[in-house]
Amino acid sequence: MLIAHLPRDSSVNRRLHGEAVEWGAAEHLLAAITDHLAAANWMTSVINGDPDEERPDYPEPVPRPGDAEDEDFPGPDQDQEREREHGDAAVPTRGPSPGELRLFFS
Numbered sequence: 167m168l169i170a171h172l173p174r175d176s177s178v179n180r181r182l183h184g185e186a187v188e189w190g191a192a193e194h195l196l197a198a199i200t201d202h203l204a205a206a207n208w209m210t211s212v213i214n215g216d217p218d219e220e221r222p223d224y225p226e227p228v229p230r231p232g233d234a235e236d237e238d239f240p241g242p243d244q245d246q247e248r249e250r251e252h253g254d255a256a257v258p259t260r261g262p263s264p265g266e267l268r269l270f271f272s
Contacts, residue, residue, distance in 0.1 A: 186231035197228040213267050 172178055179187045204225035212221055262270070 184231065189231050194230070197230060201225075201227045209267055209271075212264055213271070215264075217264065 169178060174187050174190070204227075208222060208225050215221070
């Protein structure tokens with residue numbers, strides 16, 4: 167009974183759940199806000215940037231507890247690997263073009 171009601175940051179919970187015990191709702195919300203602001207800044211720079219210059223890379227999300235550290239976000243290499251493993255072709259991934267972003271935000 168006592169173990170079920172230990173504080174979130176107790177050594178038992180740290181041992182059982184690792185870094186996840188340090189993340190509450192506020193930390194998850196702050197990480198989500200940071201990710202959304204980074205994406206909005208990226209969109210703004212793509213829309214207002216020089217079309218002749220190379221587009222900046224899409225921002226990486228803030229790492230969360232429980233995320234696999236070596237697991238990347240889906241990309242072309244993983245799509246080909248998935249197709250080899252499962253036999254189904256994945257939808258190609260690409261970012262929106264500057265024109266598509268302008269239409270979306272107008």
